[in-house]
Amino acid sequence: MSTVKKVRKAVLPVAGLGTRFLPATKAVPKEMLTIVDKPVVQYVVEEAAAAGIEHFVFVTGRNKAVIEDHFDIQFELNETLEARGKTAELANIKAMLPKAGSMSFTRQQEPLGLGHAVWCARDIIGDEPFALLLPDMLMQDARGCLSGMMNLYAQTGGNVVSVEECHPDLAHKYGIVGMGDEVGEGFKITEMVEKPAKGTAPSNWFINGRYILQPEIFDILETQERGAGNEIQLTDGMLRLAESQEFAGYRFRGNTFDCGSKDGFIKANLAFALARDDIRALIEDDLRALIG
Structure with a gap:
């Protein structure tokens, strides 16, 4: 097999309106809703960074400028935290800042589907393989979903998608793959x-929102006819x-939460809170009482 080209860039489509969370998302992007104490999109960026991604391409829409602000320096906030001696909070904010020039933002002017959103990143990605992470899908795994995908990509090259099992009776709700050689x-x-x-x-293995794709997908998406929902579909x-x-x-053997749905969002908050030693002891008994 020829040398596998390194995956350096990731696309994050964040142009969606988040209508399932109205009125909460009327003025706040759904990607900025918090799981415990971090926005959903920050978890996804951290997953990608841990997998070796060097450049993040956000495909945005109107009312999404706060995402760009979130990953920028707020001098007034930093000065206030420092003056009040809140060193831990200041350290956390500084640690999440990306390197200068490592984030790009491009607009998807019309909601024409995921395939169209990916195509909007074509000039920034260029002639390179890239990762695609759907910010609605939050993965909980010690290693990180994309890190595992990178290991497999190093062996196979080509294109890699993350998949997980569903109950066979639910397979009709998802994008399902056929299984070949291990x-x-x-x-x-x-x-x-x-x-x-x-x-x-x-099979009952469905695609769960993480992809490594070759750049030839852009030429295909440029001429792709509209499909389901009258949108340009990535599938x-x-x-x-x-x-x-x-x-x-x-x-993928970890837990996946669809944070674009209310139940998935609530489950993600509970799962990530219970995974933290500083919070679990504070809520565990109360959760049992509420359930009881």
């Missing part, structure tokens, strides 16, 4: 089916890409 912590993908009819799914583009390039599925 490789590393995953397998070769033989087919991809978006929301297969009940009883026809090739349709990947199906065309799979005609000439290989795809592998990385078996």
